[in-house]
Amino acid sequence: MDLPHHGYRATKPRARAAPPAADSVLFEDTSSVGPAMNSQGYYTPGYNMEGASNIQEGPGMNNLFADPMASAAMMYGSSLANQGKDMVNKEISRFMSVNKLKYFFAVDTRYVLKKLMILMFPYTHQDWEVRYHRDTPLPPRQDVNAPDLYIPTMAFITYILLAGMALGIQKRFSPEVLGLCASTALVWIIIEVLVMLLSLYLLTIHSDLSTFDLIAYSGYKYVGMIFVVMGGLLFGSDGYFVALAWSSCALMFFIVRSLKMKILPSLSSDSMGTGSSAKPQLRLYVTAATAIFQPIIIYWLTSHLVR
Structure with a gap:
């Protein structure tokens, strides 16, 4: 009877020794920054959040x-x-000079109305001389004879929209045709300006014309093209040809009188200085060729829009 009693008393202290070790793990302080280890010696995840x-x-x-x-x-x-x-x-x-480009867009409503009247009715205009202030030309809003790029730009956009409307009325509209019409009109302007610059260079004609001036004078034909297309849409082929004749004559007169002040400013001085009239004749030919070329382009760019 004594052996079982001693065996039971021998195992009882081991059963009571386990809880203190478990309590030390459960209540261990894990709030410190340093890593904490569990009872098995591994780092506890999320210890240092x-x-x-x-x-x-x-x-x-x-x-x-x-x-x-x-x-x-x-x-x-x-x-x-x-x-x-x-x-x-x-x-x-x-x-491209930005300040120079701003000069060609320095316009107001009064200038635009006057310029449009001169483009359509140039025969009544008397004074064609461009005014200067201290060797600098006055901006367009102060001088109606000064070239500008506002009217050519707006006229080009209006021409493209009017061409789309004309093609739509005739049930021939398509984005490809409209894009071809716009690119053709733009290419003709570029070709005309390049030919003009090349002619002035090869003939050694010194003038006050800049590239922007030539673009402006070439772009004024879009005003006449709008008038021609409108005449064709409203009055048919007869109205188209009447409007074409009027706008062509008006544009040629405008180009000759405008370029005369730029290309032909000193015919007498040239002839007196060189003793020959070849240089003034060349200038006159360039001016006349530029004016005659305008109706051809107008007809080429508008004839397919009116049927």
């Missing part, structure tokens, strides 16, 4: 932009952007 949040909210992240290196990088990037902008503006200025 509070510590990670403290690192993210530290003064290093909040003062990132106050860092001298970051500020220097931002200033260097801004300097590079400004240099790139200056380079782009410089390259554009090589081929």
